[in-house]
Amino acid sequence: MPAGADEAGGALNQRSARRGPKRSTTTLAERWTVVDGVDVFYRESPEPPSGVPAMMHVHGFGLSGRYLLPTAERLADDFHTLVPDLPGFGRSGKAASSLDVPDLAHAAARFLDDRGIERVTLVGNSMGCPVICEFAHLHPDRIERAVLVSPAGGVFNQPLRRAMGQISRDGTREPPGLMRVVTPDYLRFGVPSTVRMFKALTRYPSLERMLALHIPTLAVLGDRDPLMPGADRVQEVASQTDNRVLIAKIEGAAHAINFSHSGELAHMIRLFMADRPIVDDPDSPGHARLYEIHRGSQHPPARSD
Numbered sequence: 001m002p003a004g005a006d007e008a009g010g011a012l013n014q015r016s017a018r019r020g021p022k023r024s025t026t027t028l029a030e031r032w033t034v035v036d037g038v039d040v041f042y043r044e045s046p047e048p049p050s051g052v053p054a055m056m057h058v059h060g061f062g063l064s065g066r067y068l069l070p071t072a073e074r075l076a077d078d079f080h081t082l083v084p085d086l087p088g089f090g091r092s093g094k095a096a097s098s099l100d101v102p103d104l105a106h107a108a109a110r111f112l113d114d115r116g117i118e119r120v121t122l123v124g125n126s127m128g129c130p131v132i133c134e135f136a137h138l139h140p141d142r143i144e145r146a147v148l149v150s151p152a153g154g155v156f157n158q159p160l161r162r163a164m165g166q167i168s169r170d171g172t173r174e175p176p177g178l179m180r181v182v183t184p185d186y187l188r189f190g191v192p193s194t195v196r197m198f199k200a201l202t203r204y205p206s207l208e209r210m211l212a213l214h215i216p217t218l219a220v221l222g223d224r225d226p227l228m229p230g231a232d233r234v235q236e237v238a239s240q241t242d243n244r245v246l247i248a249k250i251e252g253a254a255h256a257i258n259f260s261h262s263g264e265l266a267h268m269i270r271l272f273m274a275d276r277p278i279v280d281d282p283d284s285p286g287h288a289r290l291y292e293i294h295r296g297s298q299h300p301p302a303r304s305d
Contacts, residue, residue, distance in 0.1 A: 025066065025069070026043055026066075026069045026073060027046075027073050027076070028043035028044055028045060028046065028069065028072065028073060028076060028081065028083065029043065029044050029045070029046040030042075030043055031043070031044060033111075033114050033115070034114075035087070035107065035110050035111050035113075035114050036095075036107075036110055037096075038087045038092065038093045038094070038095055039092060039093040040084055040085065040086075040087065040092045040093070040111060040114075041064075041084070041085045041090060041091040041092050042065070042082055042083060042084035042085065042111070043065065043069065043072070043081075043082070043083040043084075044080075044081065044082050044083075044115075045076040045077075045079070045080055045081045045082075046076075048076075048079070048080035048081070049077065049080075052078065052079050052080055053079050053080065053119075053120075053121055053144065053273075054079065054080040054082065054112075054117045054119070054120045054121070055075060055079035055080065055081050055082070055120065055121045055122075055123060056081075056082045056083070056084070056108070056112065056117075056120050056121075056122055056123070057071070057072045057081070057082070057083045057122075057123045057124070057128075057258070058086070058108065058122055058123065058124035058125070058128030058129075058131050058132055059083075059085070059086070059089065059090070059124075059125065059127075059128050060124075060125045060126030060127045060128050060152070060256075061126055061127040061152070061194075061197060061198075061201070062089070062185060062186050062189035062193070062194055062197070063089065063090070063182055063185045063186070063189075064085045064089055064090025064091060064185045065083035065084060065085050065090060066090065066181055066182075066185070067125075067178065067181045067182055067185075067256060067258065067259045068083055068123075068125065068258045068259070069083060070258065070259055070262035071123070071258040071259075071262040071265050071266050071269075072123075072258075073262075074262055074263065074266035075266050075269060075270075078270065079121070080117075082115065082117075084108075084111050086099075086104050086107055086108065086111075086131075087099065087104075087107050088189075088193065089185070089189065090185055090188070095107070098193070098196050098197075098200075099197075099200075100197075100200035100203075100204075101130050101131055101134050101200055101201065101204045102134050102138065104131045104134075105131050105132075105134035105135040105137075105138055105139075106138065108122075108131060108135055109135060109138070109139050109142065112142070118142060119141075119142055119143070119144050120142065120143060120144065121143070121144050121145040121146070121147070121273070122135060122136075122143060122145075122146050122147070123146075123147040123149065123258075123269065124146075124147070124148055124149065124151075125149045125150055125255075125256065125257065125258045126149075126150050126151070126152040126227070126255065126256075127152060127197075127201060128149075129148040129149070129150075129151035129152065129206070129210070130151070130152075130201065130204050130206045130209070132146050132148060133146075133148075133206065133209035133210050133213065134204070134209065136209075136213055136214075136215060137209055137212075140214065140215075143215055144215065145215055145216045145217070145218075145272070145273065146213060146215055146216075146217045146218070147217075147218045147220065147269055147272065148210065148217060148218070148219045148220070149219075149220045149257050149258055149265065150220070150221065150222060150225055150227065150255045150256070150257055151206065151210065151219060152201075152227050152255075169226040173224050173226070173254035173255075174254050174255070174256050174259070174260055175259070175260050177259075178256055178259050178260065181259070182256075207237065210245065211237075211238070211240075211243050211245065212243075213243065213244060213245065214244065215244060216244050216246070216272070216275075216299060216300055217243075217244055217245045217246065217299075218245075218246050218247075218248065218268065218269070218272040219234075219238075219245055219246070219247045219248070220247075220248055220249075220250065220257060220265065220268060221234060221247065221248070221249050221250070221293075222249070222250050222252070222253030222254050222255065222257050222261075223249060223250070223251050223252065223253065224252060224253060224254045225253065225254050225255045226254070226255070227255050234247060234293070234294075235247065235293050235294045238294045238296065239294065242296065242297045242298055243296040243297070243298060243299075244296050244298045244299045244300075245294070245296045245299065246272065246278070246292065246294070246295050246296065246299050247292065247293050247294040247295075248268060248278040248290060248291065248292050248293065249290070249291060249292075249293050250264050250265070250268075250288050250289075250290055251288055251289040251290075252288045252289075253288065261288055263281065263284055264281060264284065264288050264290055267281040267284070267290070268290060274303070275300045275301070275302060275303045276302060276303055276304075277292065277302040277304075278290055278291060278292045279291070
């Protein structure tokens with residue numbers, strides 16, 4: 001191989017990975033970094049207030065962080081907000097080998113290392129929730145709180161044919177604008193990666209990891225989400241063990257709550273971070289009803305002041 005061919009090939013791959021929309025689609029700053037030799041695209045609070053906690057949003061299966069932006073942007077002034085495309089997803093480059101859930105959790109930690117962030121609150125949707133649970137398992141000293149929105153990947157989503165049917169039904173319940181955001185991500189991710197990642201998710205003990213979390217955790221469900229079992233079943237399972245999980249529900253929401261109900265979700269996250277009861281947003285009356293369905297015995301009690 002001619003001298004310098006590896007460098008030239010690497011530069012070509014980097015230029016290819018860094019292609020993307022010429023016009024920004026977010027109020028967050030759009031940036032690139034390199035983590036373990038992989039180009040990683042991310043969005044960040046342009047000027048995070050000094051001393052505020054760090055909060056990173058973790059995307060779902062086959063997607064980029066773009067569909068998480070409606071919620072992340074609402075929280076960008078309250079927290080040092082970061083929304084990366086994990087390696088192999090969205091505009092970021094691909095790792096040398098296929099990634100499973102522990103690999104993605106490790107990649108999230110290495111991204112935070114690169115940004116100089118030691119401790120963080122993680123907000124995930126769908127597949128992002130198992131990644132957060134694994135992050136907490138591998139790096140318990142680095143996660144302060146967890147927000148698990150529509151956590152997927154358990155036995156209710158197996159086998160693949162069932163999961164695809166659930167996703168199809170969910171598509172009819174989401175805002176039309178979501179499809180314009182996520183379709184390019186799904187096409188870029190591809191069928192082979194979808195099959196490999198689904199197999200990795202089926203091997204991951206999502207429920208066990210979630211119930212073993214030792215940090216305050218908010219799980220958010222939508223009552224129209226076909227990828228989740230009913231709220232009664234979720235509450236029944238959660239009540240079987242002492243835990244620090246708070247489960248809340250948004251009426252009218254399907255699976256992609258971070259996109260479809262960003263105002264309600266951002267309001268819930270602020271209440272959760274302040275240990276306040278989950279109640280409707282007085283600034284958005286009648287949009288969607290929010291309420292708690294389970295508060296783990298070890299979860300911090302709700303403050304009334």
